[in-house]
Structure formats: structure tokens, C-alpha cells
Amino acid sequence: MHHFNYRDNELYCEDVPVKKIAEEVGTPFYLYSHATLKRHFMAFNEAFDGTRRLVCFSAKANTNLAILKLFESLGSGLDIVSGGELYRGLKAGFQPNRIVYSGVGKRIDEIDYALNTGILMFNVESLEELELINKRAGLLKLKAPIAIRVNPDVDPKTHPYISTGLKKNKFGIDIETAIEGYKVAKSLKNINVIGIDCHIGSQITEVQPFIDALKSIKVLINRLRDLKIEIKYLDIGGGLGITYNDESPPELNDYAGAIVKSLEGMPLQLILEPGRVIVGNAGILVTRVLYRKQGKDKEFIVVDAGMNDLARPSLYNAFHAIKPVVKSEDEPIKADVVGPICESGDFLAADRRISNVKKDDLLAVMSAGAYGFVMSSNYCSRLKLAEIMVRDDKFHVIRARQDYEDLIKGESIPPFL
Numbered sequence: 506m507h508h509f510n511y512r513d514n515e516l517y518c519e520d521v522p523v524k525k526i527a528e529e530v531g532t533p534f535y536l537y538s539h540a541t542l543k544r545h546f547m548a549f550n551e552a553f554d555g556t557r558r559l560v561c562f563s564a565k566a567n568t569n570l571a572i573l574k575l576f577e578s579l580g581s582g583l584d585i586v587s588g589g590e591l592y593r594g595l596k597a598g599f600q601p602n603r604i605v606y607s608g609v610g611k612r613i614d615e616i617d618y619a620l621n622t623g624i625l626m627f628n629v630e631s632l633e634e635l636e637l638i639n640k641r642a643g644l645l646k647l648k649a650p651i652a653i654r655v656n657p658d659v660d661p662k663t664h665p666y667i668s669t670g671l672k673k674n675k676f677g678i679d680i681e682t683a684i685e686g687y688k689v690a691k692s693l694k695n696i697n698v699i700g701i702d703c704h705i706g707s708q709i710t711e712v713q714p715f716i717d718a719l720k721s722i723k724v725l726i727n728r729l730r731d732l733k734i735e736i737k738y739l740d741i742g743g744g745l746g747i748t749y750n751d752e753s754p755p756e757l758n759d760y761a762g763a764i765v766k767s768l769e770g771m772p773l774q775l776i777l778e779p780g781r782v783i784v785g786n787a788g789i790l791v792t793r794v795l796y797r798k799q800g801k802d803k804e805f806i807v808v809d810a811g812m813n814d815l816a817r818p819s820l821y822n823a824f825h826a827i828k829p830v831v832k833s834e835d836e837p838i839k840a841d842v843v844g845p846i847c848e849s850g851d852f853l854a855a856d857r858r859i860s861n862v863k864k865d866d867l868l869a870v871m872s873a874g875a876y877g878f879v880m881s882s883n884y885c886s887r888l889k890l891a892e893i894m895v896r897d898d899k900f901h902v903i904r905a906r907q908d909y910e911d912l913i914k915g916e917s918i919p920p921f922l
């Protein structure tokens with residue numbers, strides 16, 4: 506459910522006509538609904554009412570400061586995967602002891618930054634990383650709180666690029682090795698073992714893979730107890746899917762209920778790291794039609810947003826619904842919606858039945874709030890887009906559109922040229 510609805514054939518975000526924003530800020534732009542963001546976070550969090558848990562919004566899904574600040578104010582923690590995300594999280598006001606740090610490739614400077622900040626825990630992804638964190642913590646005269654990210658080898662039945670909990674994936678440590686890892690961790694002077702972590706993938710539309718993962722983890726927790734290693738935090742990652750087209754992901758209460766039930770009798774504090782399910786359907790990408798073009802075989806709608814602005818279609822062949830900002834009476838047509846970039850992979854939709862839009866009409870690319878702006882680039886020296894947040898009947902620019910000066914910031918021509 507979201508707050509992007511038609512009134513008299515015109516698309517609104519909450520109480521603001523999308524067209525009005527386009528007239529004032531130009532196109533393309535990302536547009537988020539405050540009410541939707543808030544409701545999605547609260548609904549997720551409340552689905553776990555009665556259970557000790559910390560919901561750590563996964564920053565990489567959408568790192569805009571205003572959005573992070575909103576979740577912080579609603580009681581969220583933060584799941585980060587880089588020093589940059591830690592910096593943003595702190596800027597947005599997150600308490601360090603509500604931040605967890607995942608990722609297979611943490612650098613020394615990032616580890617030191619997180620240690621000095623005093624985060625809740627590192628989700629460690631390899632034995633070498635464990636040794637390094639121990640060493641850095643020793644130098645800083647600190648104890649590093651850690652969980653080991655285990656790879657439970659379950660198939661999340663999602664796109665291969667966003668499945669992370671299979672043996673063949675680079676993430677986590679398999680269960681057997683994890684036991685060795687915990688033994689090592691326990692023996693290390695500057696490591697404090699407090700948790701266990703797993704994250705099996707993204708855009709998962711069934712409950713079962715989560716439950717399968719928990720099953721392996723429960724076995725592991727019991728084996729660790731036999732070794733006198735007590736686990737306090739169980740971080741089960743994120744990954745819950747959303748409806749882009751015709752997917753029917755589980756209801757939040759069914760997802761939460763199944764997890765809570767599976768952990769009955771285990772005195773653990775849960776950590777959850779939802780990203781997409783909170784922000785995905787709370788944002789859209791608004792773009793303007795530049796040209797209509799009739800190819801030999803197909804029709805093209807050329808718009809002013811491209812794969813550098815929204816990478817998901819070209820990266821994962823992902824589906825995003827595309828709706829007209831002002832509905833017309835015309836029969837829909839079939840066309841490819843393509844961007845201005847010099848790559849054939851530059852499309853937002855292929856062979857799509859779509860409204861019969863004309864030059865200068867506006868289109869809304871739906872479900873673009875997660876992995877949208879954050880994956881955008883300056884490819885072809887295109888300016889990164891503005892981001893707008895609507896609350897009730899007002900809109901706020903939460904990121905200014907880049908200008909040409911921004912494009913060359915930090916570049917320099919050496920004296921010999």
C-alpha cells in the first residue's frame with residue numbers, strides 16, 4: 506500500500522499533484538511519500554510486537570539523509586555496509602549502539618572508524634576479517650563486538666544476482682567453518698562474541714527460505730551452547746520482497762509470525778535488516794517523454810531518465826510498472842521505454858503495454874524507492890537527479906539536482922598538460 510493515487514485522472518503523491526512538482530523542479534526526479542515510508546516502517550516494526558527486536562533499516566536500499574532521519578526518529582537502527590554509510594548514519598543521528606555493520610570487504614580504515622564509533626556489532630564474513638578486527642581492536646585498546654555471518658545454504662528463489670545465502674555465493678561462512686570461527690573468536694583477546702547473523706538474499710517472496718535458514722541457525726546456536734559460547738543477538742538480515750508486478754510476497758504478520766514461532770523458547774534478541782520492503786514502494790521515478798520513435802520492428806518511447814538513473818531494469822531485467830502522470834482516453838500501445846544513453850541495455854521497460862503518451866508527457870516509474878537513486882551514476886556525464894519528499898500537501902527537495910560544476914568536482918589537469 507502506498508500514497509501514489511489518481512484523482513480525476515491525475516497522479517498524486519499524498520495531496521500533491523506529481524505534475525506540479527515536475528513543473529517546479531524539472532525532470533527527472535525521485536519522489537518519496539513520507540506517509541508511505543512511515544507506515545511501512547511502523548508496520549514492519551509492529552509486526553514483531555511482543556518480541557525483543559531491533560529493526561535496523563538497511564541503508565544501502567536508500568541512503569538519503571532525510572529518509573534515514575525519518576527512520577531514526579521512528580526508532581529504527583541501521584544496517585550499514587561501508588564507512589560512507591556509517592558517516593551518513595551518524596549524520597542522520599543514529600546512536601552507534603543501534604548500528605550493525607555487514608559486508609564481505611571491510612577495509613582497515615572502515616573497521617577503525619566503526620570501532621572508534623562504538624557500533625553494536627560487526628557481522629564478520631571471513632576468518633581473515635575476524636583476525637583483522639581483533640588486531641585493530643587491540644591497537645585501539647577496545648573489544649570488538651561481533652556476530653559471524655553464516656551462509657545456511659538455502660535457495661531464496663530470487664534473481665541470482667541478489668541471492669546471497671547459497672554455498673556458491675561469496676557471502677558469510679558455511680556452518681561447519683562457522684563453528685571453527687566461533688572457537689577462534691572466543692579465544693581472541695579483543696573480540697566479544699555476541700551474535701549470529703545471516704542474510705540470504707533480496708526480493709524473497711516466500712516465508713519458507715527464511716524458516717529454512719533459521720532451522721540451520723538454531724542447530725548452530727545449540728552446538729555453540731555446548732561449547733559454552735552464548736549468543737545474545739540473532740540477526741536474520743533483510744530480504745523480504747515487494748510487489749513490482751504480480752508477485753505476492755507474504756503479509757508482514759505472516760513473515761513475522763513464522764519467524765517468531767520458529768524461535769520460540771530461544772532467549773534471543775532479534776535483529777532485522779529490512780531495506781526494500783520499507784522503501785521500495787514508497788518512491789517513484791518521474792520522467793518526461795522526449796520523443797516517440799517508430800523503429801522497423803518496434804515502437805520506442807524515449808524518456809529523459811536512463812539506466813544511469815535507475816539501473817535495475819538493465820542490471821537484473823527487473824520489472825517496474827510505468828504509469829502516465831495524466832491518464833489519457835487513448836488505447837494503450839506496445840513499446841519499449843528507453844533512456845538517452847548510448848547502450849542497448851538502456852531501457853526502463855521492454856515490449857510493454859503502455860499508455861499512448863506523447864512528447865512532453867510525464868511518466869511515473871513505480872516501485873523505485875529501493876535501489877534506485879543509490880545505484881545511480883554519472884555515466885555519460887549525466888547529472889544525478891533531484892530527490893523530493895512529499896508530506897501531506899507540501900513537497901521538500903531532499904537532494905538538489907547536480908549541476909555541471911558538481912560533475913568535475915575533484916578532477917584536475919596536471920601541469921604537464
Ligand SMILES: *Cc1c(COP(=O)(O)O)cnc(C)c1O
Nearest residue numbers: 563607707743744778779780781
Ligand atoms: C542488502 C542487504 C539487506 C537489505 O536487503 P533487502 O532485500 O533490501 O531487504 C540487509 N542485510 C544485508 C547484509 C544486506 O546486504
